[in-house]
Amino acid sequence: MGLAQAKKIVLYGLVVFVLYTIIKTPERAAELVQVxxxxxxxxxxxxGDFMTALIS
Structure with a gap:
């Protein structure tokens, strides 16, 4: 199994997990997005604060 195929499988699993979470508990999914x-x-x-401190 190549690296590209492994990445595709992991991405597919992540998408399925996200969709399952949104469908099963939309309130929790919204909370996670907000966080x-x-x-x-x-x-x-x-x-931004760091860049401002460098310029000052």
Whole structure:
């Protein structure tokens, strides 16, 4: 089994898991998405603060 095939299998499994989670518990899925976006937002703010500190 090649690396490309393994990646395809993992991606397929991840998609199935995400769809199952959304269908089975939509409230929990929405909560996880919100937490993910908050994490991305916090990371972007931290990078912005770091860049500002470098310029100052």
């Amino acid at each position: 993910g976006f908050e994490g991305i937002s916090d990371a972007a703010k931290s990078i």
